[in-house]
Amino acid sequence: MIMRRKRRLILVIGLVALVAIAAGLTLYALRANINLFFTPSQVATGEAPHGRTIRIGGVVKEDSMARESDSLMVSFVVTDFAEDVRVRYDDILPDLFREGQGVVVIGTLDHDGRFMAQQVLAKHDENYMPPEAAEALKATGNLTGVSKASSG
Structure with missing residues (x-):
């Protein structure tokens, strides 16, 4: 049960990190293309x-x-x-x-x-x-x- 909870926490943290990286790269690309x-x-x-x-x-x-x-x-x-x-x-x-x-x-x-x-x-x-x-x-x-x- 503790192992399952730990895996779920690692998965959630990993997904949040991926979403944050994707959002950051998107904002950077948009900022670079604004005239x-x-x-x-x-x-x-x-x-x-x-x-x-x-x-x-x-x-x-x-x-x-x-x-x-x-x-x-x-x-x-x-x-x-x-x-x-x-x-x-x-x-x-x-x-x-x-x-x-x-x-x-x-x-x-x-x-x-x-x-x-x-x-x-x-x-x-x-x-x-x-x-x-x-x-x-x-x-x-x-x-x-x-x-x-x-x-x-």
Whole structure:
């Protein structure tokens, strides 16, 4: 009887330990895959983490786009009209990418303040801007040319 009770206790402790390990690994994996959203103003004030995948949203600044010769590398500035972030992207830009329009870029910020984008998401019509970017621009009082922030 004591032996049976001891086995049951060891089994329960083992199951609790396995569940705790599984929950911990799941939470770690979820935390590592979250892309936090920041505005250019938040990046300028140092709120954005360095070396971690984040999203930056705003408007592509007019006359800021520059292409490197003989490569796909392009650089442009994302602004919330209060602060700017220079973005470098080494791939084909979306067809709807334009200066003066809303954009969300996904990538990493290095310790020198340079943002290397892994993905560029452009708005898909005249009325759309990613909700996070629209809210950020509303907060700075610079939401112009966008009549609504909807998902489509």
